[in-house]
Amino acid sequence: MEIETGSESVTQKDAKHSEDATGPKDAKGRHLPSAPAIWSESPRSLRRSPSVRRSLAVSVAGCVVLGGVVALLRLDTGGKGAPPALGPAGRAMAAAGAGAPAALPDLTVLIGEREAHLRKHPGDDESWAVLGAAYVERGLRTADSAYYPKAEEALRTSLKTRPEGNAQALTGMAALANARHDFRGAKKWAESAVKLAPKRWSAYPALIDAYSGLGDAKGVGKALETLRELNSAASAVMARSGQVYRDRGWREDAASKLMDAAALAEGPAEKAVCLYRVGELAWERGEPAEALRYYEAALVSDPDHHPSLAGKGRALAALGRTSEALRSYQSALVRQPAPEYALALGELYESLKLAPAARAQYDVLRARVKQEGVNGVNEERILGLYEADHGDAEAAVDRLRAEFKRHGSPEVADALGWALHRAGENEEALKYATRATDKGPRVAVFAYHRGEIERSLERYGAARRHIGEALLLNPYFSPLLGPAAREAMKSLGEPPEGGPEQMYAPPGERPAPLPSPSPKPSPTKPPAQS
Structure with missing residues (x-):
């Protein structure tokens, strides 16, 4: 299977070399040779490479950045009311149109304005779809699954109001199913959206998430290839490519794509997501100090990016800064009480021999999983x-x-x-x-x-x-x-020394060797003639 990478087409075999020509550069325009060199740069000194500057010139609107669900929907309202002015709600819609997640305060205002609009215009199917997608994103960003039943009601109302040709609501339903970890359901909704509007690329990120959750690597690759064909220039597509590359083990390619996406990002929430992902790559490489720098840079860009706060706690713990680590985890849990954060904090307490504190976090985990189950979220793996x-x-x-x-x-x-x-x-x-x-x-x-x-x-x-x-x-x-x-x-x-036949037991535990059999007598041969 081939994957388009910029202007090149590469196979999986040589994909790790595909970013050499377009990867990040230093201040003098020289190519950074590898991921370690990328991470040696300050997160605040991100520069746009020529390829990124070219991408800016042709960037198109309407992309999703990882959790930016509102970006699944169009900026316009189909003539059913003027779009909001560029106040908080307008900024949220503009972020969606630019393929970026909205800032949480702006998202809250957008939800309030759409709710007010729909009380007066209950037949506006597109506003119902926008509202449903906004509920999904807010639920994801705050770990408040109570938004998901609201999202489902809004999206189903949109589908009931316009049952035919409603790709926006179908895509929103796919995003909702992914948020609930119902990947089979997400696959069904996203495939329906793609079938209805195959050139509408905003459904493909939800389809990629669904295939990934099902372990369908082939499906992920095909969906990513189509997404790149439809809109390869947007920073959100670069970020999506970087995440897929990470899942495949192509870490240098992943770092390059995510760094370019961060450089291209215009909004603070979008930039925070990209910086966080680069921090995750650094963490997975065993570089907690580098990871910490990226998590902190993400939080400077968007203080509401709670995954970076939890990542910061994890990195601080690895660096031996335990008190700071505990405070970071506790702050993350207060702002976004996700079960995985409670598990991580509980295990940190357990490693510190603080059993009562660990048990308290495990109780939080069980309570959160139970509550999320009420709202349709599957947390069976955690x-x-x-x-x-x-x-x-x-x-x-x-x-x-x-x-x-x-x-x-x-x-x-x-x-x-x-x-x-x-x-x-x-x-x-x-x-x-x-x-x-x-x-x-x-x-x-x-x-x-x-x-x-x-x-x-x-x-x-x-x-x-x-x-x-x-x-x-x-x-x-x-x-x-x-x-x-x-x-x-x-x-x-x-x-142990002695070759592969001795590799399957540690020294002192290997069984005594069996006695070698006596060699069979060879037939008598006449002496060689001199």
Whole structure:
């Protein structure tokens, strides 16, 4: 499969070289050679490369940046009322038209204005679609799933008002299903939107998210290729490409695309998303100081970008700045009480031997998952990971088996494999762990989980390789599992000498070699003639 990269077409085999000609440059116009060089630059000194400046000249409106759901919808109102002036609501619509997420205060005003408009004009199907998409984005950005039933009602009202040809509402329904982690539903809605309006590129990001949640790498690639053909110049498409490249392990390409997207971004919320993603790449490379710089730069751009606040807490913990890390996590949870943040903070407390504080966060996690379930959000993977390590491993297996049948992504495969290991089912666990490492992104936690499963199966060479890989990728990947990985490597010891046949047991645990059989007598041969 080919993927268009700027003016080039590259295969997966050589895609890691595809950004050389158009990658970021330094202040003198020289190409930065690799991702480490990219990260050595200050986030505030982002410069637009010539390719980005050319992109600015031809940039078109209407793109989605990751969570920018409002950007799924057109800026116009189809003649059913003048667009809002460029006050807060106008800025939110303008951000959507430019392919950017809206600032949270502007999004709030837009919601209020659309609600007021619809009380007077309940037959305005496009305003219902705009309102529904705005509810979805606000729910995502604040982790308040109470907005999702409102979004569904608004979007279904739009579809009821205009049941035929309503690509906007179909796309909004796809975004809502993705937000609820209902990736099969999202696939259905997004494919319907694409079928109805194949040249309307704003449906393709939702389709990419759905395919990714289902573990359909081929579908992701095809949808991304079409998206790039329809609108390769927009910063949002660059950011989307960067995320897909990251998932494929093409980290240098991902960094290049995300840096260009950040340089191209015009709004603070859009720039924050891109900087956060670059910070995530730095974190996954095991560079917490670099990651921290990008998270902080994202928060300077948009103080309401709560994922960067949680990322900051994680990076500070890795750097030993524990009090600051706790404050960052606590602030993130107050502003965006996502279950994954409660799990991360609980495990940080547990690593600090603060068991009561850890239990309190785990209680928060369970309460949030329950509340989100009421609003139609599927948090089975997060709950399964929690149960595997801190609760009932067998219950986690049952939960994650069902989730894998629904959504067979590498992330769910990893969680199921780990739960099976914790429940003592290591042979089956290895099947899922292998699937996660083979088909998913190259991240430390996947490698560690696989290595521990292999260690339990006494496949010591493979265990040493994968646990070592986890620590090489990111020695700070977890406040609990990182130290466990280092202890595991100590117990495995150094690779024994003597070749591959001795690689599957640590020194002192290898069985005694079997006695060599006596060689069979060879037939008598006449002496060689001199």
